[in-house]
Amino acid sequence: MTQASVALAALAVLLAWPVPIALGAARWPRRAPAVALALWQSIALAGGLSMIGALLTFGLEPFGHDLVDAAIGFSRLDGVAAPWHVLALCAALLLTVHLLVNLVATLVRSERQRRRHAQLVTLLSSPLESGARLIDSPTPVAYCLPGPFSSVTVYSAGLVALLGPDELEAVVEHEKAHVVQRHDVVLIAFRAWYASLPWFPIAYRAQREVGLLIEMLADDRARRSVDARTLARAIAAVGASAATSSAELSDRILRLELPPLSIAREALVIGGAAALLGVPTVLLFAPALLSALG
């Protein structure tokens, strides 16, 4: 139990600090946004799991020699816990509740904002044939308003006036990718993560990085129907008017020239992401499994 809790704590520290920093600074994710997103999600999940797991295994130490045994011992109060064990258990409980409450709060808050915004869109726009809405604003914007059951894509009159037909198609395909691939689900998980740990700079960075990767993923989808130049012009035109940072914009445009990551390397990243999730799970449950088998 002690080794497991030390190993979990070490993993939690690694996943909270150096690993996300390295991934944030790496250049390859822009060549493979989909697998990079999978890796980010696995880092966040494994990080949370090992953080809570470290506290839990440490707190339950006096009650048994593996997690299941200790949980049974704890329910019978079969053991003598020192104050620091109690403290660790309370911390594990608080952290779990805190994360869950923030996830629910973020979901409720964003759903409320979404509904309010959808009402504004309904009042201020006219429907297009495709089911999208056209708002009468000179600012060139295109965005999608994802909902639990249906999503609305909104284009502004300024956008239609600014872009040529090819560029417009690029924008439409980009927004379609957001809707079809349910990017909102990924984004909201990281938003909740950031809402839970607002004082933690890495959580903010992860959320921003994930947002950018999602845009790149949608760009890749748009690229199937239009060429890189057209897409680049569309990104520049739409992005320049929105409050996107200039560094993110040039990242998105410059990466269009880069070759995608090889299949072998993508597989390597996916394997790494799966292993990352596996390590804390094994550390938590393997001792109990082994003793049950042996």
Place this chain on the structure above:
Amino acid sequence: MDLLWATEGTLSAYDIQDALADRKLAATTVLTVLSRLEKKGFVARSRDARPHRYAAQGSREDHMADLMHDVLGTVSDRTAVLERFVGQVTPEEADILRRLLG
């Protein structure tokens, strides 16, 4: 809603029904829509007179500004963003950009 935005004063449900006569709406339909809009805060109802009078809450421009604020996060000056955008890239990046955008 556009009708209320275009009117400076207040309208009753019957005024609206008359103005939209070509759509052949029932008075109850108009009232239902109005009470829904009231619940969402887009329309204010004054109960002093009968029939009740309705007025738009905030102009169309106000709501559009609200909407764009949601979308853009912060208001930004387009040219300022563009300048920063061009200013931050290295010469070779600028070359690729020019080739892509040209």
